[in-house]
Amino acid sequence: MRPARLQPIEDTKRTITAMVTERIRDAILNGMLAPSSRIDQAQLAADLNVSIVPVREALKTLEAEGFVQILPRRGAFVTDTSVRDMEDLYFTRSVLEGQAAYHAADKIDDDTLERLKMLQEQMTRALHAEDFTSFMHDNREFHFLIYDSTGSVYLSNLIAGLWDLAERYRYRYVFFRNQGDIIQSEHQAILDACIAHDAKALRDAIIHHMNQTMHGVRSYIISRRQQAEEQR
Numbered sequence: 001m002r003p004a005r006l007q008p009i010e011d012t013k014r015t016i017t018a019m020v021t022e023r024i025r026d027a028i029l030n031g032m033l034a035p036s037s038r039i040d041q042a043q044l045a046a047d048l049n050v051s052i053v054p055v056r057e058a059l060k061t062l063e064a065e066g067f068v069q070i071l072p073r074r075g076a077f078v079t080d081t082s083v084r085d086m087e088d089l090y091f092t093r094s095v096l097e098g099q100a101a102y103h104a105a106d107k108i109d110d111d112t113l114e115r116l117k118m119l120q121e122q123m124t125r126a127l128h129a130e131d132f133t134s135f136m137h138d139n140r141e142f143h144f145l146i147y148d149s150t151g152s153v154y155l156s157n158l159i160a161g162l163w164d165l166a167e168r169y170r171y172r173y174v175f176f177r178n179q180g181d182i183i184q185s186e187h188q189a190i191l192d193a194c195i196a197h198d199a200k201a202l203r204d205a206i207i208h209h210m211n212q213t214m215h216g217v218r219s220y221i222i223s224r225r226q227q228a229e230e231q232r
Helices: 011-027 041-048 052-065 081-108 111-129 133-147 153-172 182-194 200-229
Strands: 069-070 076-079
Touching: 011 041, 011 052, 041 052, 052 069, 052 153, 052 200, 069 111, 076 133, 076 200, 081 133, 081 182, 081 200, 111 133, 133 153, 133 182, 182 200
Parallel strands: none
Antiparallel strands: 069 076
């Protein structure tokens, strides 16, 4: 008797759903779909020139990632960004990333150190040129070169998921426009700890950098809310 087989995956369907997911995620990150707003699934399908099915599947994926909230009989909504949510997110990140850095310190090899130095220089140039897209790309690679040095795929994947959620704040509140020198001094402290293979110093530098980012974003959110209230 021929053994039972799993049904083959439909490549076209999978590809379309993945692309729809990426487009909706980008629209949330760049503010096109505002926090707390209701998502018009039919309109999204029309705009993307797809059927409603991949849109629904994409929204389920985005709900699992934390970008979307699906409420029974009400529909799908963009997850709200709040100070409390941000503080919870950054607290969780600090626990994971601090420990990842601690365990990575003695595993960072010479090739990785050279790449970290190069990225540090590229980030400085990008900030001075106000090329924030390049900065964000290099910043992510800089940090994940460190975390990936642990050799733990599970840990890197957990951290990556939280980084994606944090993009909601980094893209929407680009407070670092006037903080370039401070940010780079924090990155230099991280790099110095990597070079010294000092686990405690690296963990502390990572957590300090993350806390400074959180404080800056929080100040920006609060100031924007105050301005909005004054204009009412």
